[in-house]
Amino acid sequence: MFDLSDHVALVTGGNGGLGLAMAKGLVKAGASVAIWGRNSEKNENALAALKDMGGDVEAFQCDVTDPEDIKATFDSTLKRFGKVDSCFANAGGSGSTAMLHQLSGSDWSSVVDLNLTSVVDTYKAVIPHFLERKSGGKLVVTSSAAALLGTPLHAGYSTTKAAVTGLTRALAVELGRAGIQANAILPGYIETEMSRETSQAFRDACKRRSCSGEFGTLEDMEGIAVYLASQKSNFMTGQTLVLDGGQTIHPG
Numbered sequence: 001m002f003d004l005s006d007h008v009a010l011v012t013g014g015n016g017g018l019g020l021a022m023a024k025g026l027v028k029a030g031a032s033v034a035i036w037g038r039n040s041e042k043n044e045n046a047l048a049a050l051k052d053m054g055g056d057v058e059a060f061q062c063d064v065t066d067p068e069d070i071k072a073t074f075d076s077t078l079k080r081f082g083k084v085d086s087c088f089a090n091a092g093g094s095g096s097t098a099m100l101h102q103l104s105g106s107d108w109s110s111v112v113d114l115n116l117t118s119v120v121d122t123y124k125a126v127i128p129h130f131l132e133r134k135s136g137g138k139l140v141v142t143s144s145a146a147a148l149l150g151t152p153l154h155a156g157y158s159t160t161k162a163a164v165t166g167l168t169r170a171l172a173v174e175l176g177r178a179g180i181q182a183n184a185i186l187p188g189y190i191e192t193e194m195s196r197e198t199s200q201a202f203r204d205a206c207k208r209r210s211c212s213g214e215f216g217t218l219e220d221m222e223g224i225a226v227y228l229a230s231q232k233s234n235f236m237t238g239q240t241l242v243l244d245g246g247q248t249i250h251p252g
Helices: 017-028 040-052 067-081 105-133 155-178 200-209 220-229
Strands: 008-012 032-037 057-061 086-089 137-142 180-187 240-243
Touching: 008 017, 008 067, 008 105, 017 032, 017 040, 017 220, 032 040, 032 067, 040 057, 057 067, 067 105, 086 105, 086 220, 105 137, 105 155, 105 180, 137 155, 137 220, 155 180, 180 220, 220 240
Parallel strands: 008 032, 008 086, 032 057, 086 137, 137 180, 180 240
Antiparallel strands: none
């Protein structure tokens, strides 16, 4: 039902964490995958791991905060694979930890550039390709449960993650008649190298709020990525799919 043979997926920030987890799920379903990342060493490690799974994959070094780099890397991706069927705009970061009034202008700009503007610029590279091919397409952004919850000391992160859900709804309407779906994944606390750097108090609170009393795992990202890339999700668009084990509904 979810066979992705002859499907090409692009995953930004695909060299680690949630992005690599989604790439693994896509490879398992038969997709060819292009991963973009800034760190060349992480790119090579991720590429080796995906190739060990038998995937037709390629890693591209790309800084998604640079629109010219995005354009050039997308051209290289098309040259390698010939097309792109789904785009997972996953690259992002938590930004500076501080109260809003303590954030410098550069702190604020950097998190907006990474979590919001990079998504816009990536989509601006991909959408014309989708429209030209006239075969539809899938736009998927990694938002966060922080878009729904109040997250102290991370106003920039929460704001940008909420913003991409608005972008998702706008693009769903704008592009729907072209057969293009746009959706957002809102993960709760999932164990990654980056999430382990958060405070123990925050980690404990997330575990309490989880209905199962457990954290999410990277493997939890695989299935939702495959579903949203597949033709079986063609009637789902403009949606924010919360993947949090109930953390946003549990009072803790």
